Amino acid sequence: MKLAVTFSDGEVFGHFGKTEEFKIYEISDGKIISSTVKDTGGRGHGDIVNFLKEENIDALICGGLGNGAKNLIEANGIRLYSGITGSADKAAEEFAAGRLSRCTDANCKEHDDGHDCSCGCH
Numbered sequence: 001m002k003l004a005v006t007f008s009d010g011e012v013f014g015h016f017g018k019t020e021e022f023k024i025y026e027i028s029d030g031k032i033i034s035s036t037v038k039d040t041g042g043r044g045h046g047d048i049v050n051f052l053k054e055e056n057i058d059a060l061i062c063g064g065l066g067n068g069a070k071n072l073i074e075a076n077g078i079r080l081y082s083g084i085t086g087s088a089d090k091a092a093e094e095f096a097a098g099r100l101s102r103c104t105d106a107n108c109k110e111h112d113d114g115h116d117c118s119c120g121c122h
Contacts, residue, residue, distance in 0.1 A: 001027045003095055004052055005088045006062040007037060012084045012091055014063035017044055023088050024055060027096045035092070049073055061091050061100070 006013035007023040019040060026034045040051055049072045052060065059079040073080050083103045084091050094100040 001058045002056055003027055003059045003061065003092055004055065004057045005060075005092055007088050010088060012061060012063050012086060012088050014085070016062045016065035016069050016082075017048065019048065019062070022051075022055075023092070024057070025092045025096070027092075030096055030098065032092055032096050035089075049076055049078075052076070052078060059095065061088075061095060 003025045004022045005025070006016055006019040007021045008019070013019045013021075020042075021037050021039055023035055023037050025032050038055070040048055043051055049069070052073075053076055057078055059081065060073060061081045061084050063083065063085060065073075065082055070080065070082070079102070081091075081095065081100055081102055084100075091100060
């Protein structure tokens, strides 16, 4: 299984459509077996979903995202865990162990600096 986490300076990046890097984890038998950081190449919003498809991602952990991104992610069969904050590695470990609560809420309604992309699930 492959998991992607929006990534910046070791943390889950807070806005899916603006993420410049993903940390991609290979998971087997409830454990992380490898990870790598990949640059999105300047892609934005919908084209990031194409990046995830190219990487054969099964699940995504992210901070905030809007309805359009949420719908596109789910339409491509990628399991969504949104509204996550903090350490990317810790979130991935919780996911691998089956302890990460699944939230699929679109939680970004504004696209200007300073808006809140928090999710009521976490």
